[in-house]
Amino acid sequence: SSGINAEYGQMSVHQIKSEASIESQTARKKRPAPQYENSYQMEPDKKPTRKDLSNVFDKVLSALDPAEKAALDFNSSKALAQDLVNKMRDECHNLGLTRYRYICLATTITKYGTSAQQASRQLWDHNRDTWEETSLKLPTCDIYFQVYCIYLD
Numbered sequence: 844s845s846g847i848n849a850e851y852g853q854m855s856v857h858q859i860k861s862e863a864s865i866e867s868q869t870a871r872k873k874r875p876a877p878q879y880e881n882s883y884q885m886e887p888d889k890k891p892t893r894k895d896l897s898n899v900f901d902k903v904l905s906a907l908d909p910a911e912k913a914a915l916d917f918n919s920s921k922a923l924a925q926d927l928v929n930k931m932r933d934e935c936h937n938l939g940l941t942r943y944r945y946i947c948l949a950t951t952i953t954k955y956g957t958s959a960q961q962a963s964r965q966l967w968d969h970n971r972d973t974w975e976e977t978s979l980k981l982p983t984c985d986i987y988f989q990v991y992c993i994y995l996d
Contacts (some may be wrong), residue, residue, distance in 0.1 A: 891992045896935070897977070900977040907927070907979075912979075925949065927988070935992065942996065944992075945990060952984055952985050974989060976989045
């Protein structure tokens with residue numbers, strides 16, 4: 844009776860339920876299954892408007908010190924553009940829009956015989972996303988700003 848059936852050459856296995864395993868099964872059955880809420884959201888709670896983004900530009904550019912606008916060299920204008928883009932991005936985050944990403948671009952172009960051409964637009968859904976642009980005229984160059992507000996569902 845070693846568990847081997849000699850006639851057929853097969854092994855038979857007998858399972859014995861212990862009291863501990865029976866008790867653990869009933870304890871498992873008593874616990875309710877966790878309830879999860881679907882966090883997938885197809886539509887934004889609030890859609891940004893071009894006016895919202897225009898107000899961001901106005902707020903950041905109106906706070907600009909007149910001495911900074913008198914930047915005479917191209918390198919200081921590039922640094923100013925980077926600083927302003929960072930401020931614009933921070934202000935966009937203060938709009939209170941959830942699940943949006945902000946792409947803030949600045950293009951600095953010198954006024955001395957240089958031409959520039961830029962063609963870019965981020966992939967978006969016209970029903971949810973928006974963008975705005977503005978420019979800042981300095982003595983030696985122009986800075987063009989664009990903000991894209993992209994919803995991530």
